[in-house]
Amino acid sequence: MPEARAVTVLSVNVNKIAVLRNSRGGTEPDVVRAAIACLDAGAHGITVHPRPDARHIRADDVLALAELTRARGVEFNLEGNPFAPPRPGYPGFLALCEQARPAQATLVPDGDAQLTSDHGFDFIRDAGALRPHVDALKALGCRISLFADAHTESGRSGIAHAAKVGADRVELYTGPYAEAFASDGGAAMAAHFAEAARRAQDAGLGVNAGHDLSQDNLGFFLRNVPDVLEVSIGHALIGEALYQGFEATVRSYLKILAEGR
Incomplete structure (x- = not known):
């Protein structure tokens, strides 16, 4: 059976602090200080997501x-594309996990040309390629979460296959939910996500969620x-x-999490 918790865990994504720092150079604002x-x-x-x-x-x-x-x-949750090759300044996702030993490794199929993560894995197509990466990360002691689509029927129907490659959880890509919510389509889209969550849980997977979630x-x-076991929230939280x-922003999210469960 998948894990269960009384309250959904909040993991804050601090990528945007680094975006601001890198826009000017130097060390400010400081990523660790923000964390x-x-x-x-x-x-929590x-x-x-380097x-x-x-x-x-x-x-x-x-x-x-x-x-x-x-x-x-x-918990430290490290996100990344396991298929991206190393390059100067980036040793590769597995090598980073070997050095950092995150509690959770979240695998995401993004490329350099993407402004941000915008889709999950095709688990049926990608199963064979994912399996050795999942095995290597689990050997490091990482919990494995795989980025998953819930807004399409093909995405929902493929979610159970994430368990077959050895994943512990899926992270539902919530960008389409946030977009639908903003245009009064949140209820219908949330129903698709609920179905995806149930399919994952029936397969023995825990469910995380992230992307464009906000206080609204x-x-x-x-x-x-x-x-939902965990939400990772960055862009909206940093903006708010x-x-x-x-302090006030994080506490507002914690209040929503407590009330939501």
């Missing part, structure tokens, strides 16, 4: 955040999609924190 502020406010963990082109989070950030999360006893749409999502501060 500390989120953890001090009650966040930290997520980053990309091979180092457009935001770099390998040195990954190692610094790994040290922080170990010291604080919280998160509560409705959790009330309609069963037993510009106005409200990290």
Whole structure:
């Protein structure tokens, strides 16, 4: 049976702090300091998605955040494309995980040309290629989550196959839900996500969710999609924190999570 928790866990994605830092160069704003502020406010963990082109989070950030999360006893969730080859400044996803030893490795099929992650795996097509990467990461002690589509029938029907490649969880790509919610189509789209979650759970998988979740749409999502174990939220949370501060923003999310379950 998949895992169950009383309250959905919040992992804050701090990629956008690195985007702002890199736009100017230097060390400010400091990624680790931002992560500390989120953890001090009650966040349960930290997520980053380093990309091979180092457009935001770099390998040195990954190692610094790994040290922080170990010291604080919280989860570190490292996202990335297992198929992306190493290049100068980026040793490859498996090599980064070997160095950082994240609690959770979330595999995402993104490429350099994508502005942001915008689709999940085709688990039937990609099963053979994914399996050795999943095995190698599990040998490091990582929990494995695979990015999954829930907004299409083909995506929902393929989710059960994620268990066959050895994954522990799927992360439902919630960008289409957020877009539908903003145009009054949230209820119909949430029903698709609920179906996907049930299919995953029936296959023994835990369910995470992430992408474009915000204070506006998160509560409705959790009330309609069963037993979500973890949400990773970055873009909206960092934007909201510009106005409200990290402490108030993180606490607002924690309140939504508590009420949602």
